[in-house]
Amino acid sequence: MAYSEKVRSAYKGLIDGIRNDGLFKEERYIHSEQGVEIKVEFPAGSKPRDVLNFCANNYLGLSSHPEVIKAAHEGLDMRGYGMSSVRFICGTQDIHRELEEKLTAFLETEDTVLFASCMDANAGMFEAILTAEDVMIADRLVHASVVDGMRLCPAKHDTFKHSNMEHLEKKLQEHQDARYRMIITDGVFSMDGDMAKLDVICDLADKYDAMVMVDDSHATGFIGKQGKGTHEHCGVLGRIDAITTTLGKALGGASGGCVSGRAELVEMCRQRARPYLFSNTVAPVVVAAANKVMDIITATTERRDKLEESTKYWRAGLESAGFDLKESQTPIVPIMLYNAKLAQDMARDLFDEGVYVIGFFFPVVAKGQARIRTQISAAHEKEHLDKALEAFTKIGAKYDILGKSKDDIVAKYGL
Amino acid sequence: MAMQDLIIEYIKDEYLEEDDEVGLDTPLISSGIVDSFSMVSLKTFLENKYGISIPDEKAAPEAFDTVRKIIDLVHEFNPDAE
Numbered sequence: 001m002a003y004s005e006k007v008r009s010a011y012k013g014l015i016d017g018i019r020n021d022g023l024f025k026e027e028r029y030i031h032s033e034q035g036v037e038i039k040v041e042f043p044a045g046s047k048p049r050d051v052l053n054f055c056a057n058n059y060l061g062l063s064s065h066p067e068v069i070k071a072a073h074e075g076l077d078m079r080g081y082g083m084s085s086v087r088f089i090c091g092t093q094d095i096h097r098e099l100e101e102k103l104t105a106f107l108e109t110e111d112t113v114l115f116a117s118c119m120d121a122n123a124g125m126f127e128a129i130l131t132a133e134d135v136m137i138a139d140r141l142v143h144a145s146v147v148d149g150m151r152l153c154p155a156k157h158d159t160f161k162h163s164n165m166e167h168l169e170k171k172l173q174e175h176q177d178a179r180y181r182m183i184i185t186d187g188v189f190s191m192d193g194d195m196a197k198l199d200v201i202c203d204l205a206d207k208y209d210a211m212v213m214v215d216d217s218h219a220t221g222f223i224g225k226q227g228k229g230t231h232e233h234c235g236v237l238g239r240i241d242a243i244t245t246t247l248g249k250a251l252g253g254a255s256g257g258c259v260s261g262r263a264e265l266v267e268m269c270r271q272r273a274r275p276y277l278f279s280n281t282v283a284p285v286v287v288a289a290a291n292k293v294m295d296i297i298t299a300t301t302e303r304r305d306k307l308e309e310s311t312k313y314w315r316a317g318l319e320s321a322g323f324d325l326k327e328s329q330t331p332i333v334p335i336m337l338y339n340a341k342l343a344q345d346m347a348r349d350l351f352d353e354g355v356y357v358i359g360f361f362f363p364v365v366a367k368g369q370a371r372i373r374t375q376i377s378a379a380h381e382k383e384h385l386d387k388a389l390e391a392f393t394k395i396g397a398k399y400d401i402l403g404k405s406k407d408d409i410v411a412k413y414g415l
Numbered sequence: 416m417a418m419q420d421l422i423i424e425y426i427k428d429e430y431l432e433e434d435d436e437v438g439l440d441t442p443l444i445s446s447g448i449v450d451s452f453s454m455v456s457l458k459t460f461l462e463n464k465y466g467i468s469i470p471d472e473k474a475a476p477e478a479f480d481t482v483r484k485i486i487d488l489v490h491e492f493n494p495d496a497e
Binding site for chain 2: 140147150157158159161362363366367
């Protein structure tokens with residue numbers, strides 16, 4: 001079929017529909033390296049302006065760290081630019097295995113395999129290790145890439161209410177006839193910033209003979225006293241059977257992800273996970289820099305400690321200004337606005353004030369749960385936080401939401 | 416218990432929080448109360464309860480969007496179900 005005018009106009013109609021529904025995503029062009037102080041061209045064609053970034057996953061501030069950049073340069077010089085191969089043909093260098101071993105040691109697991117992204121790790125892992133005789137039982141708020149991976153897997157799937165351990169237990173009881181059971185959750189949930197109850201989950205897994213899988217992308221590097229992740233925070237190091245995580249957030253923020261866990265599960269991913277088998281190896285320059293990141297975060301907890309302190313300061317500042325915040329102990333701090341238009345309008349006004357944040361609303365979050373999600377970085381200094389708090393307070397006052405409860409905000413703006 | 420009450424009870428227990436209410440024509444999936452990924456447990460419940468097998472092509476989210484539609488779907492495969 002040719003790409004006829006009829007086909008073209010049908011797609012244009014779909015795109016118009018996305019726009020009319022207020023769901024059209026626009027990219028903002030950044031004219032600087034990633035960091036707290038960035039230059040953003042928005043709308044497209046306008047003069048780039050200096051803003052403070054409060055929406056990056058750059059939790060440890062390592063995306064543009066001089067030592068990481070230097071290691072990337074050295075990696076480029078020593079191991080070249082590309083590998084032109086998947087891992088198992090001629091795409092594995094010594095530095096790839098070195099990174100896998102460093103991740104294994106850091107996460108306190110048995111083995112690790114790299115993927116081109118954590119999306120790929122999640123897309124490939126379930127299908128590689130489970131069959132139609134098994135069942136996957138997932139928290140209802142797991143990341144979209146976990147949902148996609150589960151959809152690609154022939155095992156039965158079921159879900160439990162978000163972080164509701166009674167409901168999970170009921171589901172485990174219901175599925176005792178399956179060969180294997182796998183409990184699936186995010187470590188830190190990206191939209192709310194809350195943590196899975198991994199201690200309870202591991203106890204239930206023991207009681208009902210289930211494996212545990214955790215996507216810890218929003219935790220690796222900074223959650224837990226040594227930054228190992230949600231499993232460290234919850235005191236269950238060594239009890240998680242499969243962890244997926246990313247190099248694309250706290251760990252330098254470039255690209256790449258992994259499955260880390262029981263040696264046999266990792267080996268099954270090497271043998272059978274299709275995104276591992278059929279996509280290119282992670283580029284040497286990224287691997288070399290990630291190795292340096294692992295050295296930095298293993299040597300000192302200074303950055304995650306600063307992040308923890310800055311997060312407390314940020315939350316306290318917003319609370320004292322009168323914002324309605326989601327409860328969380330992580331650098332993801334959602335400011336609840338409930339109304340989608342209010343979230344978008346406030347994000348736009350904050351950008352005009354020099355603070356870059358994004359409003360999130362349905363279908364990214366549940367209906368009536370619109371919010372501005374702020375994310376703190378170890379690269380934020382106190383003056384950055386103070387300047388942003390000033391801007392938030394000014395805009396919060398403009399919309400008359402400071403000190404207001406959910407009911408007040410909903411009464412004024414609707415859901 | 417009548418089918419309508421039984422399905423509403425299941426939906427409230429499985430998907431909703433304590434203070435949420437659902438009626439015969441409350442949109443479930445299009446409103447975001449139930450996400451399509453979680454819908455599978457409802458399908459399994461209906462299949463087990465009413466001794467039916469709902470093929471994938473009939474299990475589109477639209478077919479589960481209200482309790483009324485769900486009852487119609489069950490009757491399509493088991494006209495005698497009550």
